[in-house]
Amino acid sequence: MEPIAYTAANGWLGTFWLLPAIPLASAAVLLLLGKRADRWGHWLGVLSVATSFVLGLTYFFTLRGLENRSGVELKLWDYIGVGDFKVDLGLLFDPLSAMFVLLITGVGSLIHLYAVGYMDHDPGRRKFFGYFNLFVAAMLLLVLGNNYVMLYFGWEGVGLASYLLISFWYLKPSAATAGKKAFLMNRVGDAGFAIAIFMMFAYLGTVDYAEVFNGVHKLSSGVVLVMALLLLLGAAGKSGQFPLQAWLPDAMEGPTPVSALIHAATMVTAGVYLIARSHPIFDANSTAQTVVVAVGALTLLMGCIIGAAKDDIKRVLAWSTVSQIGYMFLGVGLGGAAYALALIHLLAHGFFKAGMFLGAGSVMHGMHDQVDIRRFGGLWKYMKITWVTFGLGWLAIIGFPGLSGFFSKEPIIVAAFEREGWTAWLFGGAALLGAGLTAFYMTRLFWLTFHGPERWTDDIRHPHESPKIMTIPLILLALGSVGAGYLLSTSVPEWLTPVYGSEHTEHEPVMSHTVITILSLVMTFAGAGLAIALFNKGTALAEQPAGPLVVAARKNLYTDSFNEAVFEAPGRYLTRALVYIDNRGIDGLVNGLAAGVGGGSGRLRRAQTGFVRSYALSILGGAVLVVAAMLAVTFG
């Protein structure tokens, strides 16, 4: 492989540091000015992200006009420089980060706009926009860094913003707990990521992307494998993948725009970004890639199964996110041409999932914050715009021909079948089964919400459509869900050529493309049809007894219980034991020592009598001792 090199940013591109700087400044203004910014703060928040989007577009087109599109670098300042240990803060704008910049700021602008309406009655709206801007700034830093330490800065920044926003309504115990859970589970992943960075320091002496990637081939395969698996652990934490998936559905306790932007469209895809960015490391070790594929396949099935058993509209969407990111992991794990496929799916998913979350918010807005899909039904008559936009998102995610999901998910399934040997059947089969299950649970969600008999709670007379400020973003995102797939599927691979190269060794899939496509369409229609048949007449208002699989799915496949039994309970015992040791052993020792010193001090003090004669005696005694000691040392 030829060495990776980036050119220095100059001209208009030399100002691309503005991208994260503008939302950051806006966040600072909103959070520091306090109540004085209450009246106009939310508009500043929207404006800053929109400005970044416009700037991002200009940078995008400037980069496209360059002859060498491999990426431009911007040195900011030396961060750490101690001996050989050197980290320079710098930014990198290459095709991959440009794509993410447009997704973050584009979808981000729409969701910011939507939030102006959604948070209208919330007294903390200014603070909300402050945190929201902070998130956008951190996320942009994450994708724009030119080394792993910068990436880690952004990584922790989005973690912080996510924590603050999940527990935004912190007076609600469930929201506070969910925030903590997200934070703690992310720590596990972050620790892995941090150790991976330490390993880069230890083995390569650098954390710069270019130098790390160019140096990977010098490392032994064991080191590369460990490094890649640690990066994967970090990615799994941030993206809600097995085994660190449990926090993501709970994160839905935050306001709906947060769920849409952070926990569907952008932050949770940071794990995919991390792997896509570190592709030379993963490419260098096929075992690591297989692990990524396995994690993706397992998670996508888990997400589908659990999603099919949930009744909370946002939880279903959350598990669906887990499952869709599973597809992306599957894609990046396959490597080669599939990197681009995974990223296409990431972009398309950003549109349709954000749209559906905002649609769910719109439904909740009209239904007194009800989230239980068993208490919806027949809403299509009352919320036409929400119905249509949500419907387009639904068709997109299940892979209905012509919509974006079809163009983005199908190729991943095909690519999974292109693997060699039995793993093609295993992972391809999982992806195919996932398509059917996705169609089932998404159709169930859509049908129970918008169709069938009305099963509302008594206090709702006339559900109303949301105001324009909320429906306009819905419409724009729906347009994206429809059109994006086709546009992206041709342009993205070409755009990403400077990152992933253009030549990929193609394996023939174990079945022909046509067969796979037909099979997947059959699965999709079967799943959707089954769901419509089952739920056209509505559903029971309370939870019904069910078979073991459904019960397990309702309990998140017992993953929470597993965490509780294996990590939480021993952890509790460990802390208790430590407290005991601390109280009895360490404190005893410390207190004993302190008592000893205090007692000694009290006794010594008595020598300080205040009489000159005893002082003189002390000096004389000391003098005799010093002289004697001197003689003893010399002649002894």
Place this chain on the structure above:
Amino acid sequence: MNDKLQLPNLDYAALSPMLILFGVACIGVLVEGFVPRRIRHGVQLSLSLLGLVAALVMVIRQGSKDDVVTAQTAVAIDGPGLFLSAAIIVLGIVSLLLIGERSLETGGAFVAQAAVTANTDADRDQAARTTGATEVFPLTMFALAGMLLFCTANDLLVMFVALEVFSLPLYLLCALARRRRLLSQEAALKYFLLGSFASAFFLFGIALIYGYAGQVDFKAIDTAIQNSANDDILLYVGLAMLAIGLLFKAAAVPFHVWTPDVYQGAPTPVTALMAACTKVAAFGGLLRLVYVGFHRTEWELQQVLGTVAVITMLVGAILAVTQTDIKRLLAYSSIANAGYLLLGVLSVSERGLSSSMFYLVAYGFTVLAAFAVVTLVRDADGEATHLSRWAGLGRRSPLYASLFTFILLAFAGLPLTSGFTAKFGIFAAAIDAGQTWLVIAGVVSSAILAFPYLRVVVMMWLSEPGETTPAVSIPGAMTAAALVIGTVATLVLGVAPSVLIEATEHAGIFVSK
């Protein structure tokens, strides 16, 4: 045999700092006689400050010249000597600000006629009304000039003369407290008696060394140690006696017994002067004695004085734990700090020298700031030095409690304060010199010593202010200046110590001629 008296050759430029100070002190005595009482304080204060600044200018001018040994071989004006002189002068200026302060108490901290019997009506009368003695200024100048001479003395006799020159004014100054004068006079008498006792040891040591080497200047002693045929007993007993005399001034255990009583009894500005300047002078002299005259007995010194250092650090720290008076607490802290400084002396290396000098300056500024705060916490009966009176000070006077907290943290050696950089330098030098056991004792002692400091912090911030918690007086301009200088220096030397470290390294080593 030439019976004409040979006049020594004097380099007046090199000697000018101490000559200026001696001159100012003499003029100050004349001012006492001829200037009207009304303006005497102002005249004395400005004269002394001007003198100190002029002396500092001369020190700095001399700094760019070569090392000089003048007055035959009696005085060595070299890099470290000049650095220590400058340190004494600068710390002296700050102490003088505290000594000259008169706004905290009518007439200042000093009594006008110390001879009036304490606790009589006449005494109470003058304590309430009369303005204080202005003789303190010439006395201070004599003391400072003596300290300058002490740090640059190149033979034992001059060193002894300088020792007495700076000690005698200090004995007097200790007795001049306006409040609690019995305590003050008792302290002065104790200091004088014990000081004389220690001087006798020093003098006896000089005699023994003269008997061994036949000379009293350091270079000759060094040569004699290499090739004298005399009995080594003379050398080592003499050396031990000399060390005892200096360790007394430096307040090392077991020669520290005077310190708490004197620190507590003396007027607080004088305590500040002793804690800052006397410490520099005593260690300056000790450094020169060891580094120039006796570095060939390094191993013996490290064994004996090392033990003294360990005992000093530990006893000082342990005794500080149970103190109930802030001035006594600071006295024991000063004793423990003498132990740390001994580590620098015993390293007998360039690094030991430079880190000791850094430590002296850093500690001097911090301790001046600490005593400046002590002068401020007062009620109708004068300073409230009992620690119980400081309870809840953080509520009453958050600003001064914060400053004092910062100062205590600096004493405890927290990073970002000069206390950390100074201790680090000393400990690193001792490790370099292979004196690991001393460093272990030093670290243990620092840990113990953190307790009494933090106890004061806890008391100031976490206790409710009691009925008897005094409010802090608004400082006059001079005390405020002293407090600001001390605190800022503590912060700056903690955050950006490199400037002073470079100066200490630039000072080089003692000249040996």
